[in-house]
Amino acid sequence: MQKCRVCGNADFYKEAGYFFCKTCQTQNEDIREEVFELRVDNTTKIRKTKIRQLRSDVSGGELGWTSWELYNFILIGLTNELIDLGVPSDIKLTILQLWATYLGKIEVAFISTKKKCMPKFARRYKKRDAEIIYGKVQSQKRNRKRKRTASSTTTSVISSGGPSEGSSMRELNKNKRLLATADYDRYLQSQASSEGDNQSLFSQSMCSMHSSSVKSSDNEGRIQFSSHAKEEARKINRLSKNVPRTKRAEYKAKHTSTQYKIGPHIITPMRLWAIIYLALRIRNHPIQLGDMLRYGKEGHLSYYKVDHLLPPEISINANERKFLTQSTEITHKGMRRIIASIAKLLGVWDIICPDFSSLVSRYCLELGLPRGIQMYAERLIALSPPKMAFDAKKSYIPNYEGRAIAFIIVVLKTLFALDGITEYQISRIAEKINRCITKIVTS
Secondary structure (H helix, E strand, C coil), X not given: CCCCCCCCCCCEEEECCEEEECCCCXXXXXXXXXXXXXXXXXXXXXXXXXXXXXXXXXXXXXXXXXXXXXXXXXXXHXXXXXXXXXXXXXXXXXXXXXXXXXXXXXXXXXXXXXXXXXXXXXXXXXXXXXXXXXXXXXXXXXXXXXXXXXXXXXXXXXXXXXXXXXXXXXXXXXXXXXHHHHHHHHHHHHHHCCHHHXXXXXXXXXXXXXXXXXXXXHHCCCCCECHHHHHHHHHXXXXXXXXXXXXXXXXXXXXXXXXXXXXXXXXXXXXXXXXXXXXXXXXXXXXXXXXXHHHHHHCCCCCXXXXXXXXXCXXXXXXXXXXXXXXXXXXXXXXXXXXXXXXXXXXXXXXXXXXXXXXXXXXXXXHCCCHHHHHHHHHHHHHCCCCCCCCCCCCCCCCHHHHHHHHHHHHHHHHCCCCCCHHHHHHHHHHHHHHHHHHHHHC
């Protein structure tokens, strides 16, 4: 039984096809009335009223959580793990702003402040999400089969000069069933309310809800795709011209380009890591990308298994648990590419470059190098400060850590005269000395 989310009351009244709580006047967004109309001829129309449940199944139980909601919980868990590693708690606000902007860019949430919009799907989406958001999704194969049947029927009509007897009987029986259903619905309505109420309801439905009702009946079960998904579909449609005709339909329906798969429009735990890294750079925190990778391998920052970050009251099945378990190896270069694509999508250009002197000091300490190496590297940085600004032309986030290590390597090569030739000559001289010593010992 449906209950009000505000006061818990189970009594609702209907107004313009929507249901409102009798106690607190709050609209119940889980159920609504839909009106379907069918024109039999010029003088007869069949109208059918249907109460549709949006968020719950027939038994009254919740359908579950969408993948975006699960990722929302996972991002909260990752943020808490980051705070446990020493990051200030005010980074939550930055991550929230980036996450909200990201959901708006992929047209999942925060799309408009003036009207209520349904979440739109990417080219690759979860069937479970479509069932939760749009209800029962129409089968593509069934639609194609109906189209073929319609075309073949039209061909037979043209060839024979008129409709066949079997098709006429089917249409007649279908119209009879619809008329009987309409009569039964009108009988139930006449029993529940007076004739005047029925007349006013019919006028309101015909005048104010005709266009929206027809539209809802036409689009029931049809998935709305985002703008980037439509652009990808147009791209696949152009590429399908080079595919054999027998495989063209399947290619259009299922194929996705590699550039779209690795782009920012499909949410994965790696994209959540990219958002976290951007927040760290905006806050200019000492934790670098290499530290995040090390924390991930050591288990301090979850990536390969994230289902434990969900609240205990959320139960997931085996497929969802497998969906949240990552098998793709996370790499430094791959993360820098994904971070760059996320930054371009979100419009994050003011990425603060870390202090290279502090990075050099830290790496010299971790490598156990002498104090003089650090001093020479800092002087080299002062003489030639690196300019590593991120812009729209770059496909990767700058490798700040690699540049700091490069300064240390240049100092070491200079001090030990390792110019790429000297070290090989020293090795060959050492080999000759070792051979001479061996001959003397054996003789």
